[in-house]
Amino acid sequence: MKFRNFKMVDYVIFGRGAFxxxxxxxxxxxxxxxxxxxxxxxxxxxxxxxxxRVPLQGKDKIVYIDVTDEPKTKVVDALRDQLVAEFGTVSGIIGVGGGSVMDMAKAVSLMMNNPGSSADYQGWDLVKFPGVYKVGIPTISGTGAEVSRTCVLTGPTRKLGMNSDFTPFDQIVLDPELVRGVNKDQMFYTAMDCYIHCIESLQGTYLNAFSQSYGEKALVLCQEIFLQKEKWDDDADDKLMMASYAGGMSIAYSQVGVAHAVSYGLAYLLGTKHGIGNCIVFDKLEEFYPEGVKEFKQMVKKHNITIPQGITKGLSNADFDKMIDVSLGMAPLWENALGKDWKTIMTRERLRKLYEQL
Incomplete structure (x- = not known):
């Protein structure tokens, strides 16, 4: 058996005021x-x-990242070109925000030291050189982007991450004070990304003791926060930030599954944000994750959250084909969810019917 030699974040600081x-x-x-x-x-x-509060010195610069749309390869390339033109080189990139901002920070860091377009590196282990120093500071909890070895980008032909050992942050700063004031619905959708990470990892064929230990802990924290707590408080923020970290660690050594594979198609065609997209898909996945979906629906009801319905209504055959192409391109996700024979299980026709339910 060949074991993965797993690259982790180098340094982690956690605590209120750590920023x-x-x-x-x-x-x-x-x-x-x-x-x-x-x-x-x-x-x-x-x-x-x-x-x-941002510790600026000398020629340091703040660049505000518009996250209306999820990160695109052309935006990554443009930011890289802008920084090279203005400074030649930089000491580092610090991403402060949600998963999209942290993915952008990782991607631009890598592209400062790798030639061509970021679209050239969408895939597994295509990045050739380490990026510049990079720090991830989440201001919302759930994506696990702070520990992921990927930065998910929408390119000219697909939505796919730059998955490599050079992608993880050199440093992350986990400060629960930074998540104060997040919109309730957005907080829930993003937190459910973590919950879905756990379900998909724990029920996947790639499961091992390493990923299981992190996934089980993150799952327990999500259940405590969203089913047992009667009110939101500082303790919930602390625990959700740790659940995000642990959930990210779980999938980093295993993989996600059906919800993520399907939601990538939605994101590519419709621009659906990652967290809400996963919720829209997971809401219809009783066939694959019956207990997880049942519990998810309990969380949705308890917190009075609306899951959008009917978002694929009226799409053309070409639209469905594009989503199916993007989704089926996520081979490791499908193999984790359904096993090595996943191509005979998840046919284009079956996936089309699933998309039609959303």
Whole structure:
């Protein structure tokens, strides 16, 4: 048997107020007068108090990242070109925001040191050189992007990550204070990304003791937060941030499954955001994850969340074919969910019927 040699995040700091140590953390990684570039979710753009907490020095720069759409390869390439033209090189990229911002930070970091377009590296182990120093600081919990070895991008022909050992962050800062004030629905959709990570990992064919230990812990935390707690409090924020981390670790050493494979098609064609897309799909997956979907529906009801329905109504045959092509391109996800014979189980016709339910 051949075992995976697993690349993890190098350094992790966790705790309320940990963000205040960012200047101290990144100081040893500054290279001459090359700046640190801070990619910050554009929702913070009108928040001068938050901007004042960013430890800027010299030519350091804040770039606000519009997350209306999920990260696109052409945007990654344009940001890389802009930074090269302005500075030549940079000391590092710090991503502050949700999964889209952290994916953008990882991607631009890699593209600072790899030639061509980021679209050239969509796939597994295609990246040839380490990126510049990169830090991930989540401001919403659930995606697991802080520990993932991928940065998911929508390219000219597909939605697929730059999956490589060079992709994980060099440092993550987990500060539960940063998630205060997140919209309730958005918080839920993103948190369910973590819950779905756990279900797909724990029921997948790639499951092993490493991924199982993290997945089980993350699942218990999600159940406590969304089914047992009667009110949201600081403890819930702390535990959800750790659930996101553990859920990300679980899939990093195994894989996700049907919900993610199907939601990639929605994202590519319709621009559906990752968290809500997973919820829309998972809501219809009783056939594959009966207990998980039952519990998910209980969480939706308890927290009075609306899951959009009928989003594929009226699509053309060409539209369905494109979603099916994108989804079936996620071979490791399908193999984890259905086994090595997944191609005979998940036919195009069966996947078309599933998309028609959404």
């Amino acid at each position: 205040n140590q960012l200047g101290e953390i990144i100081a040893p990684h500054r290279k001459g007068d090359a700046p640190m570039i801070f990619f910050i979710d554009y929702h913070f753009e009108g928040n001068p108090a938050f901007a004042a």
